[in-house]
Amino acid sequence: MELKIFGDKTIEVGAKEDLYNTLKGQGTYLVAPCGGKGTCGKCKVRILDGKVDCKSYGRLEQKERLEGVVLACQTNAKTDLTIEIPRQSRLTLGGKIASTAFKEPAEYLKSYNFEINPIVKRVFLKLPPPSIEDNISDLERLKRAVLEAALENMRFSYELVATLGETLRTANWNVTLSYAEEENINTFEALSLFSQDECSRRYGIAVDIGTTTVVVYLIDLVSGRIIDIGSTYNSQTRFGDDVITRIVFATEGGGLNDLREAVVSDINTILDSLSDRHGIEMCEIDACAVSGNTTMSQIFWGLNPETIREDPYIPTINYYPLWKGKTSGLKINPQSPVYTSPCVASYVGGDIAAGILASKMYRNSEIALFMDIGTNAEIVIGNNEWLMTAACSAGPCFEGGGIKNGMRATPGAIESIKIDPNTYEPIISVIGGVTPMGICGSGMIDAIVEMFKTGLINQKGIFAQGKTNRIREGEEGLEFLIYSDKELKRDIVLTKVDIENLIRAKAAIFAGVTLLLKEVGLPVDAIEKVYIAGGFGNSLNVEQTKMLGMIPDLPVEKYVFLGNTSIVGAYLSLMCDELRYELEEIASKMTYIELSVIAGYMDEYMSAMFIPHTDLSVFPSIKDEIGKYLYQIN
């Protein structure tokens, strides 16, 4: 029988295998922390057409069942089927690395002029077997060899000693010791001991814990090659879209643990799928680097983030010790070190420090601006001598949060829009060339700017009625119809509320940049490079984004798109100790400015609540063009 995935491919399906496993077998992965046992209730799909056999509905709500939602792992096809996979159910494997520079991370790493030197090192030790004359204990024998290998101050955990006697003898006294260096306390930590020919494959993972998205790189620790990539939505989202809501939830009874379990199980689900796909044992993954914002990092480790949102906004921890795989709850070697990118302050986290590492701006003398636009936006200005940073309360809308038909920049997302100035018909471009399912950040920016240019909204973002029936009354007030799906009977729109949210977000970002420049006493054109990081990917149109008034009025050639710098920074810190230490230094060098307490913030923010700004002199290069559109509206 045929199984048609709406907006995607069509695959073969048999009556005997459930949909979860059928899809998995043909490369479409669903989220299922329970491994397909019907207990987690996450592998939801909607049956659009055809008949199925359902073993169990698990914890599905009545409403969902009436809409045709089933658990894929509990459902078998009885006829040809058409199904829809909701974005939350989809696990993405084999994703792309957005920017050109990062396409070959192992090559990119070399451009730092360091060799591969991963966080977990190995040393081969040939021990003389014991005798009556040389009868020191096993651990002392190992320590003697370790000292001969010039490794002083090595710490041996209980776990390693617990199996030491057996390992040494099984390995016939020829062993490989893995260890990590803890620079800040001048100590090495012994991790695992192997037979010479055991565990010759070595993998590591880099993890970006975004507020909205979780991304995992599976890495060959020897070559530095990225073997595969997996990503999914952060299922903490069900407890709240933004960090503040989640912090509040964390302080409630059991909330912290729920949040922690959600993200750890997201990562583990990806790890399960990646391991399955590449035939890797969990114990072969013996290193991990994680980067996330301050709240995400603390929740990942089960540290209450309460004080992050209380004046004076203090995290429990910025510089994390190397804790263990076992402590993290990740399905990796329990003895593996887990490195956490250092955070700078409550609202500038390890993802930003990692981003600066990936951008290299901390190594150059030219003054650069770094903007990471994800859920919220963080900005950094500086060079190899100084770094200033601030956070903008932009909210999650550019990643799809709080936007009616918003979604991440993944297949099915409308990523760019052109509106015909005469017919007002939108021409859309969809990631992956499939049926559109929603609109991502770059698409939203295009939509607003195109509506502004064609006079469908004014400088404040208010709809001009009567020009086209694509502007219509919706559930939340006026909305603009971008795409109508006859088959699904579903429209993709941008609502009045969406536009308000987007303008607030861009205003927060622009006000942040303006104020940070003021704080450092530099004019806009002192900026020689602008690095844009975040989920926009390569599809962000600089001219349009400038026109929206979100980014400074600088020549296009100064802009560089970097994509997900958080995970690339994590990758670099995992693969090279020297870069890990540089990352620690970056964080300690960054000066955090709390924008909300600076006089003038509110003024800057209010001025930026226009397209592009109340003061057009701030955008000199497009001033004339803007004037044309304003004239056209009036």
Added chain:
Amino acid sequence: MELKIFGDKTIEVGAKEDLYNTLKGQGTYLVAPCGGKGTCGKCKVRILDGKVDCKSYGRLEQKERLEGVVLACQTNAKTDLTIEIPRQSRLTLGGKIASTAFKEPAEYLKSYNFEINPIVKRVFLKLPPPSIEDNISDLERLKRAVLEAALENMRFSYELVATLGETLRTANWNVTLSYAEEENINTFEALSLFSQDECSRRYGIAVDIGTTTVVVYLIDLVSGRIIDIGSTYNSQTRFGDDVITRIVFATEGGGLNDLREAVVSDINTILDSLSDRHGIEMCEIDACAVSGNTTMSQIFWGLNPETIREDPYIPTINYYPLWKGKTSGLKINPQSPVYTSPCVASYVGGDIAAGILASKMYRNSEIALFMDIGTNAEIVIGNNEWLMTAACSAGPCFEGGGIKNGMRATPGAIESIKIDPNTYEPIISVIGGVTPMGICGSGMIDAIVEMFKTGLINQKGIFAQGKTNRIREGEEGLEFLIYSDKELKRDIVLTKVDIENLIRAKAAIFAGVTLLLKEVGLPVDAIEKVYIAGGFGNSLNVEQTKMLGMIPDLPVEKYVFLGNTSIVGAYLSLMCDELRYELEEIASKMTYIELSVIAGYMDEYMSAMFIPHTDLSVFPSIKDEIGKYLYQIN
């Protein structure tokens, strides 16, 4: 109603309270790891007279039930009772510290010219509360204060950071940090953080894990005062009397774990009773030092002791890192460091290194001999420049193991014996002045020597028949009746097999001393001091022991009895870092001699299988007296 404890006191008993709790309430403690729930089956008592009500017989065997054995926690009195508490059921609290020097351990510690400086230190830190201007994270704030207190290279565990934010704020930024120093890796480890006035009471425990006996000191960490002492039989005994049998058992499926659990639960049972008696919370016990022989130490930590008994006799570990209370399974603060006395070799363990520390012989220039006679015997010769050591396969008989009516030197033990040369009637002295229950090491030595002096046995230990009907045929061949208990219908005897065991044991010890002296090339009279450690206590008679041929023929004034030096060494290492480092140095300075591979060992052993020796010139000072006895026999 009255409850008469056979050979002990008489107490009041009500019908409503079970015997376990009745006894506990009046200061008689039984072993009950389950806490009196009827599940562990250890609080066995025997009803000699009176009627009881039994809720459950638990796992008691049919044979035991027929003999009147019940579980005290499941049994209530219905009439006046007389009960017998078997030695294995009895937990001893408030025991005595044997030797004069150790009676005030805190004073004794001062004699080393060091101040009290326990393994867990505390530093009070007054942190400035955070502000927008001083907004570093909680951990960085703590680290800054730690550095200001001149503590570099401090390691912070996950457990400490997990509650850091809350503790700092509850304590209003005035906190006490406890930490330990790991000298060998030049690192401090942060352990726990308290509010200023929280946990002002601080306790530590020193534990001696003997093959036969487990002893615990409960210590006030501030004053160094011993608050109480508890001891019990090592319940590993049910898996075998000596270390070799236990090593074999450990290598069987699950055996290692059974052994580990047995000893950990023994210690925890003592801790329960001590905490109960003194109103101490488990979390207030925040430091522990353990000493035991190499096998006991490894089993305590769950490390397979298999290779200890295989040529070339290699322990897994001699120098233990500071592992945690949590890892040990002890009912103490999970974050407390547990120090393990360093072992020297497979058959010279941490108990001996600790003993040398307690003896101070490593600090003096005079050449001393140290003998620890417990289950097996270890000997050390040396001074402040060198230390040589060896182990003698003496077996457990001096602690009561393998001796028909043998027992430890606790109340009820016959500790000295005099035999009337005319009537052959023994005059006995019993520890605690109660009804005799068995015979301890010093009593056995007296018995053999007295029998030899009165011609009841010859130089080989063979019975001379016909002189007294106290020498009679028993189950195991000939035996000497020491005491007959009419009431219990039970006799205390010393059998032919017992005497053979004792002579073998003393021969092994004496051969060890002789060979070790030969190895270092010193005559006997080069020894200026002999320190005797072990369970004999103050009751060991030097002249008698010399006559037995167990110890060298040196003047009585050279002999010093030290009692349990293993636990005193553990106490010293717990209370003073400087002494802990000295202990590590002692272990590394000790040269171990494997006696069994030295030519001539067998000859020396065989020569010592006589009372006192085949070559009487080895015992010049008693040669004449011996001749008299030999003459008397012939």
